Structure formats: structure tokens, C-alpha cells
Amino acid sequence: MDRPHSSPKRLATSIASVWLATWLAGWVSSWGAPQDQPPRPGQFRGVWKGQTGADYVRNGPGEVPNEIQDICIHVQGLPVNRVITRLEIRGFGGDLWVFGGPESDWKVKIVRARHATTAELYFEPLRVETGREFTLDFQFDDGQTARLIVRGGKADPNLRVPGKELVARWVGTVDLDRAGAWYGVGPDGLLDAAIDLERLSALRAVRALRLERATSSPSKTTTPSWAFGVGPDLHDCWHADFQVGTDPTTGRFLFQPDAVLADQPLILTVSYTDGSRQVVRLQGGPCRIDAPAAPPTPPVVSAWDTQPRWLEPGPDGRCRVEVPNWPTPTPEMVVLTDGLKGSWVWKRSPQPSMTRRWMHADSESLPLDVHIHGSKAVLAFTPLRDECDANMTLRAVERSGASRVVFFDGGRCDPRAVGTRPASSRTTARPGDDLARLAARFGVIELAPGIYRLNAPLTLEKPVHIKGPADAILLFRQPPHSEPWTAAIRLHAGQTTLEGFTVRFDGPIRWNTAVPYGPAVVGSVDGTVPHHETYELHNLVFRRLTLTIPPPANPDAWTEAPNLMRLISARDGVIEANTLRGGPVVFSGGPWIITDNDFQGTPGQTFSTAVFSGKHVHDLVLARNRAVRAPGSGPVWRFLVLTQTGVRNRIEGNIVRGVRASADDPIPHPNAPEVILTESYRIHFEGKPRGWSRDGRLILLPDTPGGPPRTGSVVAILAGQQAGRWTRVAQVLDPTTILLAEPLGPVQEPILVTTGFVDTTIERNEVDSTGGWLSTNLVLAGNHFGLKVRDNRLVGGRESLFLTAYPTESPGPWGWTHAPVFDALVEGNQLEKALEGAVISVKQDANIRAAKGRVYLTATLKGNRITPPVVLPPGGERVGLTLGDPGSRDPNETRITLDESVLGPVIRSGSSGSPFSETQLRIHAASINGRISTRQRLRWVDAVGSATQVRRHAEDENATRKR
Structure with a gap:
């Protein structure tokens, strides 16, 4: 804000009394001295200066420069000793900029020297200006107001300040294939041409780029434009690609030319997510047309002359496979996959001397144990699912990088049998007993009827089976000064069963809302536990429980219900025949059996986004559950949400009533208008692969911009007579080499690689x-x-x-x-x-x-x-x-x-x-x-x-x- 110098006013008189001087001073203050009078017509005026290179403000919160040249209006005739406390600039037909207003207003910057009667007003254009009028309404610190009408001129909302103009440099043909001579995304098997960009905006993200000829041809079919990104003006453009440099103000635009573009004038437009644009003109240069990309060096893969035999699981529940004809020398790496979800890896050395390109396994691979006995080996691994229906793939990678591969049928296994079982020792608990202490000593605890009062979370560190009748009630009450809770019952061990009893709360709970996936009545090990990533919680069983969340802390405000169960760190389990009243049951992995549960809604003044919510779930049976909101329940918008990926999930025989979004809900739904929802919006690759094996089972990709696929990912054909045909990935040999579960090619059409349901x-x-x-x-x-x-x-x-x-x-x-x-x-x-x-x-x-x-x-x-x-x-x-x-x-x-x-x-x-x-x-x-x-x-x-x-x-x- 400008602040002119303020000096006392003096009244010279030799006969005035003190009273008269005071009265006159008040009179002068009230009416103003000549230099403080409001601007007079003729003296007070504004002049449009346009965009002069300055950048003070943006159209958004805060007085922040943003590389766009501001409009300048020069104002003269301002009162010397008056401060401008508010200024509104209105464009004819719309748009408003404010000085001295709320933080959210589009801003005006006032540049004014002390005592000056002139000032420069700066504001950022919202549209292309061609000469409309602007109304300037001033308010001064004495309450006086004034208005100016200024005739505008030209201004461009995309004009950058000097030194920030986009620079484009023709590179020509490069050894990359990211774009295609088609409307679909992805490579086409031909080398791309490139244009290097400098001085991209560092303050905003690129939304789209479009390259076009400056002079159009009479035939549009022979003069395509090229575009990266999305937008209504890009539908008829060939697909291009954009790679951001290590410096985010630089990048490379890749496209597939339709003809030699040497000496042709081109226009490149960069569009940003805030709606602004940068435009640069350049001359085309030499490039190669229809130059095929060099085929990649394929891996050496041969059939492994062996017949693996599935053995009975070990006493620890782990699967075992016997492999005769074990290679000599011992492989550097062995990878086992089930073609659906599971991947297990063994490495001979943490730092092998072989080429690292072939030392690839899924990022979520589990350990594989290899026990060599002469000419055969026994593999042992923790199962993720029953592999009776799986087609297993075993690969041994030699020091040279060559692989041997064999396919064989999976066998019976039970992931819920993995881990240490509860001890056989038993005891009966009664109200007043320390349940945590008993759980540390005994494997089975039977609860006698009554109320078990707990003033701290019940943490179960060892496998245990706690069971009781419905009138055995665990009643939690949180002391006033205790730390916020992540869960009322905390499970730190697998093979734990909770059965039959009731969980309630005596008053509100202060929850730790920072815990991943939110607090819960029952929660598996979370991020607040040291080394929690090493925990493997198998076979968590919840049967015939009655769970109710605590009442909200503020009964007059709507509060999101905490989770009833948060089981993200658990691998598998059973949730059966429970009575549920509260927030979601959140889980991941599998197999999960979730059956015959009765969800009755949420307590009053609470709401829930879902009943069941799963992420990366496989082998789920969610059946015969009933979700009917009881009278007085708060809103519940979804019954089931499954996100990202899923394998062989079954949703059967459930009854859902009153779980929905309605206009009469007391609060609007938070983007949750689906009763049952699956969503998966990511892919690994789309376009033409670099090569196929002759048998159509091995694919070589140029790259995987969405990250490498994994076991169980899907490869699908997108065009031609076989469009829609798909198969799964048996194993990923390296980030761009895929072994399929069954032959799919070779085909010349584009394919898509993704992981979903x-x-x-x-x-x-x-x-x-x-x-x-x-x-x-x-x-x-x-x-x-x-x-x-x-x-x-x-x-x-x-x-x-x-x-x-x-x-x-x-x-x-x-x-x-x-x-x-x-x-x-x-x-x-x-x-x-x-x-x-x-x-x-x-x-x-x-x-x-x-x-x-x-x-x-x-x-x-x-x-x-x-x-x-x-x-x-x-x-x-x-x-x-x-x-x-x-x-x-x-x-x-x-x-x-x-x-x-x-x-x-x-x-x-x-x-x-x-x-x-x-x-x-x-x-x-x-x-x-x-x-x-x-x-x-x-x-x-x-x-x-x-x-x-x-x-x-x-x-x-x-x-x-x-x-």
C-alpha cells in the first residue's frame, strides 16, 4: 500500500485563542486542505500504457509474479496526502481486479512514490484486449471516493516478460520411437523427429503441445498436425510425445513427420494447465521419413528340459516344488511366477557380475528359497493364493544373461496356513482382567460375560484366539490426556482370531488421523510400529463380532466415521457373520472371505464413504452380506470399492438397500455416487512393440512410460481382425521384455499393456x-x-x-x-x-x-x-x-x-x-x-x-x- 508523508497543519494567527485554533484545526481536518481535496475533473485522468515488460501480479491469490507481462495504466492527479485503501478495476463486459480486497481476488499492484500525484497500476490480462473501456473506482483513507474511465488498448494474456519467451530448436531425426503416424498414442516402429524447447514455464505444468505448418495445404489429409496431450483442438492431430528435461524449463517434442519439412515454416504452441499458452515460430530442417527403429537385442531364452513336481506344503504352510535336472553351474537368479499375481525370486549373490538388464523381477516379488541336492533342487516359497488353477513359469538366469524357461501346472496350497499358530494353552478371562497380559501368555482366551473396561488400546503382539459370547463387552474409554489412538484393538501378529464378543466405546475418541488409511476400531499393524514393513499377517479371522464406532466428539456437526477395520497390512483372512455399525472395512491382498456380515449403517451425526473398500485385492469372495441402513443412521454412499487391480474376485449374493447418494442427504457426497465401484485408470504401454518372437509368446517393447508391467498384467491387441484379444503376462524378463502366458502374436497392430481386473x-x-x-x-x-x-x-x-x-x-x-x-x-x-x-x-x-x-x-x-x-x-x-x-x-x-x-x-x-x-x-x-x-x-x-x-x-x- 502506498503511504504519502503526513505533516501537521499550522494556522498562523496572532489573535486566535487556543479554543479557536483547535476549532479551526478540526474544521480544516473535516473539509480538507487544498492539496488533499479529491481529484478534480481535468486533473485526474488515466492513460493506458499496455504491457511494458513488468510482472508484479497474477490472477490468483497473493501478489506473485508469474512470467506474464502485466497491463499498466498511468494515473495522475491523485491527492498528495491521501492513501489509496481500495481500488477496483472493471473491464467493460466483465472481469474485476482489486487492490485492498480479499486474498482470493485478482490483484492490482500500485507503484507510487511518496507524495506523488501519479501512480502506475499493474494487473494481469485475462483475455486478449483490443480496446474496451475500464472503470477505475478509488477509495482513500479519509473515505473519499473517485472514479476514472480509461480507454484500453491491446494486451495479450500469453505475452511473456523479456527473457522468458519460448525458444524452439529443430533437431531432426533422433534414435527414439515414441510417436506415431496415427491418431492413437504410442510408438509406430519408426524413428521420430525432434524439436528441443527452452524457456518453458517453471511455474505451471504443460497440458498440451501442438505443431502445425504455418501455411496450410489444400489437402488436409496430407498435412497433419501433431499434438501431445489432450484438448478439444487436438482430436485430428497425429500423436506426438513430450519429454521433460532434467531442467523443467526444457523439453523435447517428438513426432513422426509425414514429409520432409526442411525450410518449412512451423508453429509450435505450448498450452499450460492454467489456460495460458506460449507460441513460437521456427523453420523445419532435414529429417528422415519412414526410417525404421533399430530392432532391440532380444534376450537369449531357451526351453528348460525339466519337469517340476508340485510337493505337499511343508509344516509351516509354505509351498514346495521339486525341480530335477538342475542347471550346472548354479544360475545367478531364479524367478518363479504364477501368471496371476505371485512372483518369487532367488539371487545367488546380492551383486551379481552379470549384465543387470536381465536381473529383473517384479518389484513386489517375495523371497524364494532354493535347496540344491545334487542334480535336483527344491524350491520353497510363501503362497499368495491356492495355485491349483495356476500355470507356473520357472526361469533360471545364467551368468551370461541367457534364460532357461519351463512351464508347469500349479498345485494345492493355503496361504492362511502360513505362520505360527496360537499356543495350545488356554484360559478364561473375567471382567477386570488385563487382556493384553493374558494374550501375551495364552494362545486361547475365553471371555466370560460382562463388561471389560479398557482405557488404552488392546495390543495383541502374538497369535491368539479370543472368543466370547455377545454379552462379553470390551468397553473402551480414552483418558483425557492420552495420546491419540490409531486403533482400539491393534493386531501385530497373524493367525489371530477374534470371535463372538462385542466392542463398544464409552464416549468419543481422539483418533490419530495421520495413520495411513485412517484410524479404526480394529487395525492391523500400522506405520506407527517400528519395522512394521517386516510384519506378515496371515489368516486374520473375525467371526460373529459386534462392532460399533464411538460417538462423535461434536454431536452438532457431521463427522466422518472411523474405519471399523483397517487391514491394509494383512495378507489374507476371514470376516464372517459380524454385525457392523460404523465406517468402512478396509483391506488389501488376498485371499479374503467376507461373508454373511450385517452392516446396519453409522451412528447419528456420522457418515461413511463405503462399507467395504479394497485395494489390489485377489481371490476375494464377498458373498451374502447385508447392508441396510438402520433408522437414524447417517449417510453411507458406497457398498463396495475395489481399486487399481484385482484377480478372480467374486461378488455374489449381497443385499444392499439405502446405501446411495441422494439429494436429501444432510451433507453432499464426496465424489462417491457409486454403490459398487471398481476403478483402474493406469496403463504401462500403448503402441506398436519393437518386436515379437516367432512363436508370438515374447514381446519386446521400446519403453514402458507407465512403469514396467508385472506378472498377471494383461497384453491386448487394439486394432485389426484380432482387436480385443488378450492374454496375461507370465513373467517380465526385463522392464521392456515380456513373456506371455500363451501366444498372442506376432501382429503388426498396436497393443496395450496394463494391469487391472x-x-x-x-x-x-x-x-x-x-x-x-x-x-x-x-x-x-x-x-x-x-x-x-x-x-x-x-x-x-x-x-x-x-x-x-x-x-x-x-x-x-x-x-x-x-x-x-x-x-x-x-x-x-x-x-x-x-x-x-x-x-x-x-x-x-x-x-x-x-x-x-x-x-x-x-x-x-x-x-x-x-x-x-x-x-x-x-x-x-x-x-x-x-x-x-x-x-x-x-x-x-x-x-x-x-x-x-x-x-x-x-x-x-x-x-x-x-x-x-x-x-x-x-x-x-x-x-x-x-x-x-x-x-x-x-x-x-x-x-x-x-x-x-x-x-x-x-x-x-x-x-x-x-x-
Whole structure:
């Protein structure tokens, strides 16, 4: 804020009394001396100076420069001894900048010397300025106000300050393949051309880059533009890549030229996430066209002449495999994988002398023990799952880097049998006993009925089985000055069973909210325990417990319910027949058996985002659970959330009622409108591989921008006659060399490598979201392979089913490509009364890259019954099923096999006879039974029980809506 010098005013008089002098001083102060008078017309004016190179402010909180030149307005005629306390600058037609306002306002910087009648006002342009008027409203420290009208001039919101202008340098052909001569992302097998960039903004992230010729050709098909990133202006551009340098203000733009660009004028535009841009012109230079990338050196892989034999598990529960014909000399590394989830590794030396490229195993590999006995060896490892259905892959890596590989069938094992069992010693506990002390001494504790009062968390350091009747109550009360708790019952050992008793709280609890995944009533070992990463908690069993979270500390405010169980550090277990009232049950890994539980909601003034929440879960059986909110329960928005990856999970026979988002909820849902949700939005690679083995089982990739795949990852073909065909990764030989579970190639089409959900089954569930028009009953978003959705009854909600190939979040910017859905089966479901029916599509909008020519979703629909909503949705249409997305630029990206019974018998409204009064199949853009369909409707018009007939309405959707 400017502060002019202040000096006392003097009144010269020889006859005035002190009283008169005081009175006159007050009069002068009230009316102002001549130099303090408000600005006079003619003297007070402003002059538009435009962008002069200065940078003081940004359009956002704080007076912070941001490399964009500010607009300058010169003001003269200001009162000398008055301070400007507030200034508002308004542009004609919109936009407001403020000095002296809230922190969130767009800022004005005032540069004014002491006693000066002039000042420079600086503010950042929000748009291209061409000469509109600006109104300047001043407020001074004496309450006086003044207004100026200033005629504007030219200004550019993307004009950088001197020294920050973008610099582009033509490099030409480089030994890299990251871009392609196509609209889809990824490499194409040809060497790229490069442009090096300097002086990129250090204050904002790059959203997109676009390269185009400065002079257009009459034929657009021969003059493509190239783009990296997402945006509505990039859909018709060939894919380019962008690599940030070690200095974030530098980078390299890679693209596949369609012709020699020597001496051609080019324009490169960099768009940032804040909406600003930098534009630079450059001349093209020499480059090679259609130059193939050099094929990589493939690893030496040969068949291993041996026949491994699966042995019975050892007494410690570990799996054992006998391998005859063990190599001599002993390999440097041995890797065993199950093709689904598990990877185990043994290394002869921590620092082998061999080439490190071949010393690769999954980052989450577990230890493998190798016991050599002459010409054979016995392998021992801790199982992750029952491997009866697994196709095992064993690889031995020699000192030279060459590998021997053998495939064999897995066998029986039980991961829940791993670890030390509870001691056989038993005791009976009674109210008043020290349960922690008893748990340290005995393996089995039987609780007598009564109330067990605890004023500290119960920490179980050893395997133990604690059981009791429902009237054996563990009542926790937290002392006033104790440290915040991470959990009321803390489990630090596997093979622990809690059974039958009740857990309650006498008053609120101060929780440690910094603990990973949040505090809980029952929590496995967490980050507050030293060396917790070394713990392996197998076989945690919770059976017939009654768990209720504590009351909120503030009964007048809505509070998020703490977890009922936090089992992230546990590997597997059983959660069976419990009564649950509170927040989520959070878990990971597997196998998990979660069955027959009764969830009754949350206590009053608390809310929960989910009932069950799992991450990287495999071999889950979540069956016959009941989730029905009891009267007085707070909002609960989701029944089940599974994220990132999953293998052979089964969701069966669950009943869910009242778990949904509704407009009448006392608080809005935190982006949780899905009752059942799976989500996986990341991929490892998309594009053309560098090479295939002759048998189509080994793939060589140029790189993996989304990180290396792992055992159980999926490789899928995206184009051509085999589009949608996929298989799993048996083993990753190095970050860019993949061994497949079965042959897939060789093919010339682009492929996609990802890790997501494989062989998920969702069947015989009943989800009723009646009244929850903000919810979708079943959302399956991205990275599903072999999905089965069968015989479910989904009632109400906004959509009954939303199955979609979803935009990716990594690698690249959000929406760079799609996480696909292949081989989905939707069969025999009853989809009732959802406001917008069911939707199956490849999600598209203006900010998602449209990869024309590639397939991202294949699904079969048969035998489903879809009935319309009772409430007529906006627009007057009762749409039972929507296929494809209205923003699609390629109908073939969604391939549907559809039988005529997909909607089942029609239920007429029986009132108006309007074409919108019947359940409809709406097709935005899709391939249906091998035929391209766009902007069409199929209408089932027969009465219940008669043969289904189809009438096709080929009118454009927009025209239909106007009717």
C-alpha cells in the first residue's frame, strides 16, 4: 500500500485563542486542505500504457509474479496526502481486479512514490484486449471516493516478460520411437523427429503441445498436425510425445513427420494447465521419413528340459516344488511366477557380475528359497493364493544373461496356513482382567460375560484366539490426556482370531488421523510400529463380532466415521457373520472371505464413504452380506470399492438397500455416487512393440512410460481382425521384455499393456437405490478383462449399470488414452427403474484423446430385462440402455454383441402413445453385431410375452429431442 508523508497543519494567527485554533484545526481536518481535496475533473485522468515488460501480479491469490507481462495504466492527479485503501478495476463486459480486497481476488499492484500525484497500476490480462473501456473506482483513507474511465488498448494474456519467451530448436531425426503416424498414442516402429524447447514455464505444468505448418495445404489429409496431450483442438492431430528435461524449463517434442519439412515454416504452441499458452515460430530442417527403429537385442531364452513336481506344503504352510535336472553351474537368479499375481525370486549373490538388464523381477516379488541336492533342487516359497488353477513359469538366469524357461501346472496350497499358530494353552478371562497380559501368555482366551473396561488400546503382539459370547463387552474409554489412538484393538501378529464378543466405546475418541488409511476400531499393524514393513499377517479371522464406532466428539456437526477395520497390512483372512455399525472395512491382498456380515449403517451425526473398500485385492469372495441402513443412521454412499487391480474376485449374493447418494442427504457426497465401484485408470504401454518372437509368446517393447508391467498384467491387441484379444503376462524378463502366458502374436497392430481386473464375477446381488437419483448402482470403470455381470437385480438410481473403458490418469496427462474393457459378459440381469437406464461405452469428451482406429471395449449382452423409471427423466425419454458415447469419433471403438432379448419384454407407460413412452435402446456410436450404428434407436414394442420385434428409428438424436 502506498503511504504519502503526513505533516501537521499550522494556522498562523496572532489573535486566535487556543479554543479557536483547535476549532479551526478540526474544521480544516473535516473539509480538507487544498492539496488533499479529491481529484478534480481535468486533473485526474488515466492513460493506458499496455504491457511494458513488468510482472508484479497474477490472477490468483497473493501478489506473485508469474512470467506474464502485466497491463499498466498511468494515473495522475491523485491527492498528495491521501492513501489509496481500495481500488477496483472493471473491464467493460466483465472481469474485476482489486487492490485492498480479499486474498482470493485478482490483484492490482500500485507503484507510487511518496507524495506523488501519479501512480502506475499493474494487473494481469485475462483475455486478449483490443480496446474496451475500464472503470477505475478509488477509495482513500479519509473515505473519499473517485472514479476514472480509461480507454484500453491491446494486451495479450500469453505475452511473456523479456527473457522468458519460448525458444524452439529443430533437431531432426533422433534414435527414439515414441510417436506415431496415427491418431492413437504410442510408438509406430519408426524413428521420430525432434524439436528441443527452452524457456518453458517453471511455474505451471504443460497440458498440451501442438505443431502445425504455418501455411496450410489444400489437402488436409496430407498435412497433419501433431499434438501431445489432450484438448478439444487436438482430436485430428497425429500423436506426438513430450519429454521433460532434467531442467523443467526444457523439453523435447517428438513426432513422426509425414514429409520432409526442411525450410518449412512451423508453429509450435505450448498450452499450460492454467489456460495460458506460449507460441513460437521456427523453420523445419532435414529429417528422415519412414526410417525404421533399430530392432532391440532380444534376450537369449531357451526351453528348460525339466519337469517340476508340485510337493505337499511343508509344516509351516509354505509351498514346495521339486525341480530335477538342475542347471550346472548354479544360475545367478531364479524367478518363479504364477501368471496371476505371485512372483518369487532367488539371487545367488546380492551383486551379481552379470549384465543387470536381465536381473529383473517384479518389484513386489517375495523371497524364494532354493535347496540344491545334487542334480535336483527344491524350491520353497510363501503362497499368495491356492495355485491349483495356476500355470507356473520357472526361469533360471545364467551368468551370461541367457534364460532357461519351463512351464508347469500349479498345485494345492493355503496361504492362511502360513505362520505360527496360537499356543495350545488356554484360559478364561473375567471382567477386570488385563487382556493384553493374558494374550501375551495364552494362545486361547475365553471371555466370560460382562463388561471389560479398557482405557488404552488392546495390543495383541502374538497369535491368539479370543472368543466370547455377545454379552462379553470390551468397553473402551480414552483418558483425557492420552495420546491419540490409531486403533482400539491393534493386531501385530497373524493367525489371530477374534470371535463372538462385542466392542463398544464409552464416549468419543481422539483418533490419530495421520495413520495411513485412517484410524479404526480394529487395525492391523500400522506405520506407527517400528519395522512394521517386516510384519506378515496371515489368516486374520473375525467371526460373529459386534462392532460399533464411538460417538462423535461434536454431536452438532457431521463427522466422518472411523474405519471399523483397517487391514491394509494383512495378507489374507476371514470376516464372517459380524454385525457392523460404523465406517468402512478396509483391506488389501488376498485371499479374503467376507461373508454373511450385517452392516446396519453409522451412528447419528456420522457418515461413511463405503462399507467395504479394497485395494489390489485377489481371490476375494464377498458373498451374502447385508447392508441396510438402520433408522437414524447417517449417510453411507458406497457398498463396495475395489481399486487399481484385482484377480478372480467374486461378488455374489449381497443385499444392499439405502446405501446411495441422494439429494436429501444432510451433507453432499464426496465424489462417491457409486454403490459398487471398481476403478483402474493406469496403463504401462500403448503402441506398436519393437518386436515379437516367432512363436508370438515374447514381446519386446521400446519403453514402458507407465512403469514396467508385472506378472498377471494383461497384453491386448487394439486394432485389426484380432482387436480385443488378450492374454496375461507370465513373467517380465526385463522392464521392456515380456513373456506371455500363451501366444498372442506376432501382429503388426498396436497393443496395450496394463494391469487391472481379471476374471471378476458379479452375480446374484440385489442393489436397491430407490430415491437415490444421484447414485449409480454398479460402476465398472476401466481395465476389466473377462468380466461377468450375471443375474443381478439393480433397482433405481441414476444408472443401473455403467460399464466403461475409462480415460487414463497415467502415464501422460489425464485422458491420454483409455483403460479398456475386453470380453465383458452382461447376462440375465434385471435392471429396473433407473433414471437413465444402463450405459455401456468408451467414455469420451472434449478433453479426452480420441484414438480413431482402435478398439477399447468388447462386450456381450444377452437375456437382460430392463424396465423404465417411474419418474420421467429430463427430455421425456425412457431410455433403458445406451451404447456408445455421444462424443465418440469412431463407433468401432465400442464393439457389442447383442441379442434381441437385451431389454426383455417391454413395459408400456400406456398413456400418450409417444415414441418416448416406451423403453428404448439408444445407440450413440458403436459396432453392434458387426455393423456400425450411430445416432439410432431400437424400440421393443410388443406386449409382454409375445415375440420381440425391433423397429429401427434412424432419425438424428438432436432432431428427435426437438420433437
